[in-house]
Every structure is written in C-alpha cells, then in structure tokens.
Amino acid sequence: MAKITYIEHTNKEHIVEVPNNITVMEGAVQNNIPGIDADCGGSMACATCHVYVDKKWFNKLEKKDEGEEDMLDMAYQPNKFSRLSCQLLVSNELDGLIVRMPSKQS
C-alpha cells in the first residue's frame, strides 16, 4: 500500500491509498482522478497516462526501459521528469509518491 498524491495541472490535489501491485495509472483511474486518460489500458501504446514525477522522487523509481522512453516521445509536453504512469508498479516503497498531470494528454 502506498499513499500517492496526484496533482492536476490546476494544482488540485488528490491523495489516495493505492494497493500494491497495481500501477500508478490504475490507482488514478480506479479513484476517478481526472487527468490520466490511459487509452490503451496500460499496454504502453498510447502515452496518455503521462505524469511528471516529483523531483525528489524521480531517481527513486525503477529506471524506465527503452520502450517507455520511445513512447514518451509521443506524450504531450514531456520533460526530464516524465514517466508513463502505467509503467510504475505500486509497492510500499512508493509511499508518499507525488506525481503531476500535464494540462492535457493529447
């Protein structure tokens, strides 16, 4: 279980408890948090689950594999803290994670 803070581009915060072994994307979708579209349902084929990971957290996450970086090329306004939330698996270590959503996903 991890407490995750999702911040919309308007700065509206959503703090939710997300169970282990689902993804940060699923955590948002299951809690009806707006700002993550996840059109491909987590198969890393759409880049509409793009989030900016908080600076303090970015290096603590498991590194992205090449496919994720390729997919981020297609995301809406990616930066160096960008990740695809469907590739971030929740575990106790992610307790306190903060992610921000872009102003739109496409």
Add this chain to the structure above:
Amino acid sequence: MITTDVLVIGAGPTALFAVQQLGIIGLKAEVVDNLDKVGGQCRELYPDKPIYDIPAIPVCTGETLTKNLMKQIEPFNTNFHLSERVEQLVKEGTKWKITTNKKKIFVAPNIIIAGGVGSFEPRKFPLKEAEKFEKNSVFYSIRDKKYFDKKKICIFGGGDSALDWSIELSKNSKVVLVHRRPEFRGTPKNVEIVKKLEKDGKIEIETPYQINSIEGDNQIKVITIKDDNGKIKKIDTDYILGFFGLIMKLGPIAEWGLNLDKKHIPVNTENFQTNKEGIFAIGDICTYPGKLKLILSGFHEGALAARGCFKLARPNEKYRFEFTTTSKNIHERLGKKQT
C-alpha cells in the same frame, strides 16, 4: 450515395469478424476507417508483437491476425473506404444517413460502431497557435513533397517518419531536425544516414529541444525551441512538420446522441445495441458489466450484433440459426461447392 444493410465504422479486428458474421447470414456491409489500412490497433500499434490468446491460434502477430481475418471475409467482396472518417449520423425515416469527412454518404438501416478508442489521428504540436497555420505551414503528413522544394523546413520527431522525411526533403531543401532527446527511435540505418547528412552539413540536428513558440502572420516565419533547462533557440523557417505518431480520438462519435460512459458506449448484451435502435457497438468501444477489452470478446460481440442487424435489414424475414458446417445457404454465400 451508397445503400447497404450495415455500415461498419472501424476496420479493426472486431469489425472484420463482424463483416464475416454479417456475410454468412446474408447481410451486406460497407466498412469505413480513418486509417489508410485495415487492422485497427493490431496493425497500427503492434503489427510485429505476438498475440497468445486468440482461440485455437497458439500465437500470431497483429499483422497475421489481420491478414487472416481479411482472408476469411474474401468471399463477401466487402468495400473498404479507408483514410476516411465518419463524421455525421442522422436518422432519415427508418434508416440512418451517414456522412464521412470526404462527403461520401451511406444509407443503411443498421450501423455497427467498432471504433476502438476512437479514430487514429496524428498527434499535434502542443501549441494553440499551431492550429491557425495548419492550412499552409504546419503539417503532420506530406501529400506532395514538391510543395517543400527549396524551402526552410523544421521537422519534429524521433521515429522513422521524421527521419525518412528529413532524409528525403534535405535533397532539395534546408532541413532542421528537432527532437526532445539525443537518441532517435528510428531504425539504426535511418539514424546512421541522418547522422552522416548532419556531418556533411546537409541537415541540422537540434536535440534535446521541443517547440516553444510559433510566429508569423499568414505563414510561419520564425519558431523558437526550448530545452529542459529553459534554453531557447530561434529558427527561421517556412514550414514545420510534426511526426509524433497517432492517437485515438473519439471525435465525432461523441456527438451522435449515444449514451456515453467515459469514452465508452453502453450496450445491451443481448444484441449489442446502443440506446438508439439500429446502432450497435462492439469491441473496445462498447461497455457492459464485466466487459473485457480482448479481441476474443470483440468477436463474440460481433456475432450477436450481426444477428441484431438482421431484423431491421430484412424486416419481412425471420432469422434462422444455422451452422457453417452444414448450411447450404452459408456454403453458397461463401462460394463453396456442396459436398
């Protein structure tokens, strides 16, 4: 104007199998898809990846699945209207009148929406201003490359489309290739050619940069690009081209008065009809309790929707259930000799 028993929106795997099911019960279908090819997500997003959960096919790629589905519907000589998007849908008497973006008109008692997560469209530049220049200086695909002769062009993207066009257009024009990171995801061969062209002074490469602003009156004059640390560069250019892949957009489907549940169309699982009579939804776009976004489920949904279409397409006949193995009618429709 084209009249038919069923207009199928989308040419993904679900749509293709629905055409088969319509064909064997004797209904004629026309198929429209915004992509320039059939196969939907399987062909566009993962043509070479293996699929392991199609019944009785231990493994096949998205490409092979599509090819086999097409083979299975060959006997029905179905018309495919590709690179065309269904825009409008209105009721006329007992039928639906459907209009595409190319102003093609279909009239049919039934519509099967097999639109996936929406129609595949190019991803655009994230700047509002870009839209205003889409007529003459911002492009997401190239129809006639002569248009770009002897011009200054900025190409954005890191995949093969961006690289292919950088290589091609640099023959007659001044090309700047801009990408958000130093690595390109195109084929190693393309990357090698582009790097060589850069060394020979034929192409300029700007990484890691993304678009920041566009200026000009009717036509683009100058753009700026920005890196992650906020460093800004100015580039004089006549045209900008963006190759950021495709995205699925629900688009017009949302405006047809159908019930929607978060981009999905709720259906009745008896025949996959929506809240409107004669409009069915199958595959990834439909939703009902327990819905699984699997190709397998899409096939089942298509089989039932096809039977659902029968009533309105043949109001004076009664649908009779038959097996393909033993039905003479079906053998005739499939062009098979009786044995």
